Amino acid sequence: MLKKEYIRRWFTSEEDNILKGISADLIKRGLPQISVPPETGKLLYMLVRLSRAKNILEIGALGGYSTIWMAKALPEHGRICSLELNQEYIDFAEENVRRAGYAKQVRFVPGDAMESMKVLEAANLRFDFFFIDADKPNYIRYLEKAISLAQPGAIITADNLFQGGRIFSDQDQSVSTRTICRFNRQIASDERLESFIVPVGDGLGVCRVKKSRHS
Numbered sequence: 619m620l621k622k623e624y625i626r627r628w629f630t631s632e633e634d635n636i637l638k639g640i641s642a643d644l645i646k647r648g649l650p651q652i653s654v655p656p657e658t659g660k661l662l663y664m665l666v667r668l669s670r671a672k673n674i675l676e677i678g679a680l681g682g683y684s685t686i687w688m689a690k691a692l693p694e695h696g697r698i699c700s701l702e703l704n705q706e707y708i709d710f711a712e713e714n715v716r717r718a719g720y721a722k723q724v725r726f727v728p729g730d731a732m733e734s735m736k737v738l739e740a741a742n743l744r745f746d747f748f749f750i751d752a753d754k755p756n757y758i759r760y761l762e763k764a765i766s767l768a769q770p771g772a773i774i775t776a777d778n779l780f781q782g783g784r785i786f787s788d789q790d791q792s793v794s795t796r797t798i799c800r801f802n803r804q805i806a807s808d809e810r811l812e813s814f815i816v817p818v819g820d821g822l823g824v825c826r827v828k829k830s831r832h833s
C-alpha cells in the first residue's frame with residue numbers, strides 16, 4: 619500500500635460527504651481538479667487546531683475544499699476570509715460552504731488577491747493563519763503581503779512547493795517553477811520566519827512569523 623493510501627485509510631476520516639462531493643462536482647461543472655488532496659486538507663485542519671487560529675486568510679478558493687477543511691478546525695467565533703479571482707468558483711464555493719454549515723464564518727472576496735490584500739492592509743486587518751494556494755508566479759508577493767498582514771506568531775502555509783517534483787530538476791524553466799524555487803529559498807532563509815516543507819501532497823510550506831528577531 620502506498621503512503622498516501624495508508625494515510626487516507628486511517629487519518630482523513632473528517633473528509634465527509636460534502637468534502638468528497640466537491641471533486642465530483644468540479645468534474646461535472648468542467649472546473650479544474652486542483653483542490654488540495656485530503657491529506658493536505660487534514661494537515662491544514664491540524665495546523666489550524668494546534669495554532670488555535672481564529673482569523674484565517676486564504677488565497678485561492680476554487681470550490682472551497684480547503685476552506686471547509688480549515689473551517690472545521692475553527693472555534694465558533696473564528697473566521698475565514700478567502701480571496702478568489704473567478705466569480706463562478708466563488709458561487710460554487712459559497713454553495714459548498716453553506717451546505718457544510720460554515721456560511722456565517724466564511725467570506726469570499728472576489729477579485730485579484732494582491733489587490734484584495736492591499737485593501738485588507740489599508741483597513742488595518744490582521745490574520746493569525748494564512749493559506750497561499752493561487753497563481754504560482756505571485757507566491758513571493760503573496761508571502762510579503764502575508765507577513766505584513768500577520769499577527770506576531772502567525773502561521774503562513776503555502777501549497778505546491780514541490781511543483782509535482784519539477785523543483786528537483788534544473789530542466790524546468792517555467793515561470794511557476796522558477797518562482798517556487800525562489801519562494802522555497804526565501805522561506806528557508808528569511809530571518810522573519812521559521813519554516814519547513816512538509817512532504818505531504820505536492821509539498822506544504824509551513825512558516826511561523828517570529829514575534830521578534832529571536833523568538
Ligand SMILES: C[S@@+](CC[C@H](N)C(=O)[O-])C[C@H]1O[C@@H](n2cnc3c(N)ncnc32)[C@H](O)[C@@H]1O
Nearest residue numbers: 653654678680683684702703730731751752753
Ligand atoms: C489551486 S486552486 C485553489 C484550490 C483550493 N485552495 C482548494 O484546495 O480547494 C487556485 C485558485 O486560485 C485562483 N487564482 C488564481 N489567480 C488568482 C489571483 N490573482 N487572485 C485570486 N485568486 C486567484 C484560481 O482561480 C483558483 O481557483
